[in-house]
Amino acid sequence: MITITLPDGSIKQFDQSPTGMDVAMGISEGLARNCVAMMVDDLLVDLNRPIEKNASVRLMTTKDPESLEIMRHSAAHVMAQAILRLYPKAKLTIGPVVEEGFYYDIDMEPISEEAFGQIEAEMQKIVKAKLPIVRKEVSKAEALEFYGNEEYKLEMIRDLQDGTISFYQQGEFTDLCRGPHVPHTGFVKAFKLMKVSGAYWRADQTKAQLQRIYGTAYFDNKELKQYLNFLEEARKRNHRRIGTALDLFSFHDEAPGMPFFHPKGMAMWNTLLDYWRYEHRAAGYVETKTPIMMQRFLWERSGHWENYRENMYTSRIDDADYAIKPMNCPGGMLLFGRKHHSYRDLPIRAAEIGLVHRHELSGVLNGLFRVRAFHQDDAHIFMTPEQIQGEILGVLQLVDRIYSTFGLGFHLELSTRPEKSIGTDTQWETATNGLAAALKAYGRQYQVNEGDGAFYGPKIDVHIKDALGRTWQCGTVQLDMSLPERFDLSYVGQDNERHRPIMIHRVIYGSIERFFGILVEHFAGKFPLWLAPVQVILLPINDDLIPFARAQAAELEKAGLRTEVDLRSESLKKKVRDAQLQQIPLILTCGAKEKDEGTVSVRTLDGKVRQGVALDAFRVQVLEHVAARRLALDLFT
Ligand SMILES: [Zn+2]
Numbered sequence: 246m247i248t249i250t251l252p253d254g255s256i257k258q259f260d261q262s263p264t265g266m267d268v269a270m271g272i273s274e275g276l277a278r279n280c281v282a283m284m285v286d287d288l289l290v291d292l293n294r295p296i297e298k299n300a301s302v303r304l305m306t307t308k309d310p311e312s313l314e315i316m317r318h319s320a321a322h323v324m325a326q327a328i329l330r331l332y333p334k335a336k337l338t339i340g341p342v343v344e345e346g347f348y349y350d351i352d353m354e355p356i357s358e359e360a361f362g363q364i365e366a367e368m369q370k371i372v373k374a375k376l377p378i379v380r381k382e383v384s385k386a387e388a389l390e391f392y393g394n395e396e397y398k399l400e401m402i403r404d405l406q407d408g409t410i411s412f413y414q415q416g417e418f419t420d421l422c423r424g425p426h427v428p429h430t431g432f433v434k435a436f437k438l439m440k441v442s443g444a445y446w447r448a449d450q451t452k453a454q455l456q457r458i459y460g461t462a463y464f465d466n467k468e469l470k471q472y473l474n475f476l477e478e479a480r481k482r483n484h485r486r487i488g489t490a491l492d493l494f495s496f497h498d499e500a501p502g503m504p505f506f507h508p509k510g511m512a513m514w515n516t517l518l519d520y521w522r523y524e525h526r527a528a529g530y531v532e533t534k535t536p537i538m539m540q541r542f543l544w545e546r547s548g549h550w551e552n553y554r555e556n557m558y559t560s561r562i563d564d565a566d567y568a569i570k571p572m573n574c575p576g577g578m579l580l581f582g583r584k585h586h587s588y589r590d591l592p593i594r595a596a597e598i599g600l601v602h603r604h605e606l607s608g609v610l611n612g613l614f615r616v617r618a619f620h621q622d623d624a625h626i627f628m629t630p631e632q633i634q635g636e637i638l639g640v641l642q643l644v645d646r647i648y649s650t651f652g653l654g655f656h657l658e659l660s661t662r663p664e665k666s667i668g669t670d671t672q673w674e675t676a677t678n679g680l681a682a683a684l685k686a687y688g689r690q691y692q693v694n695e696g697d698g699a700f701y702g703p704k705i706d707v708h709i710k711d712a713l714g715r716t717w718q719c720g721t722v723q724l725d726m727s728l729p730e731r732f733d734l735s736y737v738g739q740d741n742e743r744h745r746p747i748m749i750h751r752v753i754y755g756s757i758e759r760f761f762g763i764l765v766e767h768f769a770g771k772f773p774l775w776l777a778p779v780q781v782i783l784l785p786i787n788d789d790l791i792p793f794a795r796a797q798a799a800e801l802e803k804a805g806l807r808t809e810v811d812l813r814s815e816s817l818k819k820k821v822r823d824a825q826l827q828q829i830p831l832i833l834t835c836g837a838k839e840k841d842e843g844t845v846s847v848r849t850l851d852g853k854v855r856q857g858v859a860l861d862a863f864r865v866q867v868l869e870h871v872a873a874r875r876l877a878l879d880l881f882t
């Protein structure tokens with residue numbers, strides 16, 4: 246008698262070892278149809294495996310997240326089967342599941358994406374046939390014999406222990422595999438091959454070059470379609486593409502991973518920083534600036550020379566070692582330490598938009614998202630223990646105001662003391678409770694990552710959510726018990742004694758370059774009026790009207806707006822079209838009638854046209870819109 250305990254506590258009994266399918270059928274046929282695999286005690290296994298002893302069993306349906314991975318690995322098998330049918334000389338190596346699908350590395354003639362249609366058609370036949378996927382446990386000798394002269398599989402089998410080897414078979418196809426798999430190939434309903442690239446066997450360049458064929462799969466076509474739409478939208482929003490199209494920034498071989506900002510990109514950059522300074526002044530911050538390059542003994546004191554040296558750019562001048570700063574912090578510590586502080590001076594909120602350099606491997610560089618030179622909108626807040634809660638709350642409110650201005654949602658995560666850490670229990674308690682109390686006072690939900698803090702203090706991470714629903718960690722509030730110690734920082738308390746200040750690092754944009762890239766993708770280049778690199782373009786309808794257009798542009802520039810005049814002798818239609826492609830929010834046409842009346846005809850990027858707008862009134866309205874940093878282009882409503 247086998248007793249099965251289900252997650253709801255109910256019990257099923259069977260005379261003989263049941264399979265997961267038997268258990269499912271005992272509940273309902275509908276459930277059985279949707280079951281993909283099962284969890285027996287803590288082990289994820291095929292639905293058709295007999296359950297040989299009393300166990301708790303969780304049936305996994307197409308709704309469980311683990312099921313998607315199982316099915317995607319089955320999809321990799323289906324793809325491999327199809328490829329062997331079409332390319333009988335191909336030799337299989339490994340085919341794992343990856344974040345958004347699966348791939349299989351195959352030793353075969355190089356193929357291009359043009360071959361995908363044929364492979365997909367063959368896969369479709371295998372799916373339609375609903376071939377049962379059957380597990381077979383084999384001895385090492387049997388496995389070696391089965392693979393005869395397939396060098397890759399033989400190499401893998403040699404690394405395995407006898408008694409742990411299994412094959413999975415569907416139709417004529419057999420693969421060395423741990424499993425588990427879906428019950429039959431019919432579960433691989435919605436799939437698509439995505440790309441092919443070269444890969445070396447065992448990632449070793451001296452070994453054979455393989456074809457790595459990527460695919461993705463979902464349980465239904467709607468989800469697959471959604472994913473493909475998402476990819477298409479992400480491609481359209483790619484910040485490197487838009488950065489080139491709108492002439493914002495570029496990269497050059499002369500400085501790999503270090504962006505060059507063009508005049509239009511710089512206009513946006515300065516707007517971002519002006520806004521940042523406005524919010525920080527209002528929140529009681531002061532701004533500082535420390536050198537980009539400092540001597541070795543500073544980095545030894547901060548610990549960077551010992552722990553971070555391989556990522557630092559260094560130089561030797563006048564017999565002294567220098568390093569270009571990878572972080573602003575040590576300079577900030579020197580500034581605090583240069584004079585005596587009383588508890589009455591605290592908190593001190595000292596911000597620095599510092600240019601830092603970090604040597605990243607060339608393989609991980611990715612547009613503005615991963616660079617080697619970037620600016621951090623760092624601030625160090627020095628405070629007494631009693632001030633922790635209020636200061637952290639202030640940072641959270643500042644974060645909220647700034648992200649909301651861009652229409653970015655966000656969520657918060659608190660990371661607590663890790664196993665290895667410096668500082669006393671009391672210090673950690675004060676720090677962590679202070680952060681948690683601030684989060685509570687702030688009143689939004691947050692996630693706790695137990696033990697995920699840095700060794701020198703707990704932190705709060707802020708993850709923003711962009712227009713495509715992707716999340717990005719930008720803001721951080723990191724409490725640091727180490728640097729004040731290393732730099733022997735102190736203040737004189739009410740008791741006239743010296744005390745160590747509590748210090749936090751915090752960033753809001755994080756890397757300004759990366760935040761810039763995120764904004765480009767979030768807005769898909771259609772920036773709100775206040776942020777747009779060119780806010781207004783004036784289109785004279787003929788050459789006689791150029792002086793009028795120029796005079797108007799000059800007035801708008803004087804008022805603080807970023808303008809352009811289209812001087813080309815193109816048709817008005819073409820000029821409007823090009824201005825739209827440049828995503829310029831306000832397109833002004835200047836004709837003879839407008840000149841006589843002192844008006845303009847305004848076309849907003851969202852397609853609304855308003856004629857005979859008095860120039861003065863227009864200027865006032867635009868300036869108000871910009872000053873309020875409104876997101877919607879609701880100028881005339
Ligand atoms: Zn497999």
Ligand SMILES: [Zn+2]
Nearest residue numbers: 573574623750
């Ligand atoms: Zn710092």
